[in-house]
Amino acid sequence: MRVLEIGTGTGYSTAVFCSRLGEENVTSIEYDQDVAARAQGNLARLGLLPTLVTGDGLRGHGEGAPYDRVIATCGVRTVPSAWIEQTRPGGIILATVGGWLGASGLARLTVHDDGTASGPLLSGQVGFMLARPHLPPPLGLLPDLTAGKEREARTGADALHDWTTRFVVQSAAPGAQRLTLTRAGRQEHVLIDVESGSWAALFGEDGRWTVRQDGGAALWDAVEEQLGRWHSAGAPALDEFTVSVTPDGQTYRW
Ligand SMILES: C[S@@+](CC[C@H](N)C(=O)[O-])C[C@H]1O[C@@H](n2cnc3c(N)ncnc32)[C@H](O)[C@@H]1O
Numbered sequence: 001m002r003v004l005e006i007g008t009g010t011g012y013s014t015a016v017f018c019s020r021l022g023e024e025n026v027t028s029i030e031y032d033q034d035v036a037a038r039a040q041g042n043l044a045r046l047g048l049l050p051t052l053v054t055g056d057g058l059r060g061h062g063e064g065a066p067y068d069r070v071i072a073t074c075g076v077r078t079v080p081s082a083w084i085e086q087t088r089p090g091g092i093i094l095a096t097v098g099g100w101l102g103a104s105g106l107a108r109l110t111v112h113d114d115g116t117a118s119g120p121l122l123s124g125q126v127g128f129m130l131a132r133p134h135l136p137p138p139l140g141l142l143p144d145l146t147a148g149k150e151r152e153a154r155t156g157a158d159a160l161h162d163w164t165t166r167f168v169v170q171s172a173a174p175g176a177q178r179l180t181l182t183r184a185g186r187q188e189h190v191l192i193d194v195e196s197g198s199w200a201a202l203f204g205e206d207g208r209w210t211v212r213q214d215g216g217a218a219l220w221d222a223v224e225e226q227l228g229r230w231h232s233a234g235a236p237a238l239d240e241f242t243v244s245v246t247p248d249g250q251t252y253r254w
Contacts (some may be wrong), residue, residue, distance in 0.1 A: 075096040075131065
């Protein structure tokens with residue numbers, strides 16, 4: 001099999017692929033030049049000379065395509081179309097899909113003839129550092145968190161402690177980042193979507209949660225609707241989710 005790896009890192013997994021498949025079948029991409037140089041040295045010391053590329057692995061490496069397998073050892077928010085285009089139909093992409101709320105799942109996608117890819121999330125809490133271009137933008141100046149409409153929340157911010165719940169919340173508010181701050185003597189949990197300007201601030205008191213939100217989309221409304229659908233389906237575990245990636249985007253089903 002011909003394998004494309006994203007995230008060479010130390011070169012450890014690249015070495016494993018080489019010993020299993022032969023160095024001529026292994027291509028690995030590393031974003032960070034210093035890290036790439038160190039990996040090259042590590043691999044050379046083992047006598048291994050796979051194709052090593054320094055650059056943004058989200059673009060893949062078209063020169064070596066088609067690949068039978070693409071494996072990412074850095075996380076992505078959405079699976080890049082280049083990986084699908086560079087994998088042969090029937091080939092597999094193994095990648096950790098996650099986001100800015102810090103929950104992720106390991107997706108095993110099969111590439112189809114029509115240029116789409118789909119497959120399950122595998123079991124376990126799997127996390128990798130996010131690929132560089134998928135890191136969140138700086139929060140910048142915070143919006144005026146006293147503005148906005150306030151209501152009682154059906155779901156409190158404490159729900160975010162649970163990995164799967166956080167994954168579902170993240171899928172409802174994919175552009176949101178989370179911070180906690182102390183205001184007026186109480187702790188507030190804030191979700192902010194820098195791009196849209198939407199935000200939601202939650203605080204708990206006497207076992208009840210209040211949410212205040214503003215800035216366009218009502219972030220916490222979207223979160224509670226998505227959680228409602230997930231709970232109505234029996235709150236399935238992550239390994240009951242499927243992911244599909246088409247030119248229109250990436251969707252999760254359970
Ligand atoms: C968890 S480490 C990889 C571990 C590696 N497979 C090993 O065996 O040591 C993640 C690596 O992905 C790299 N990385 C981050 N964003 C990337 C991108 N867009 N393209 C390629 N590599 C990237 C990081 O610099 C880091 O070295």
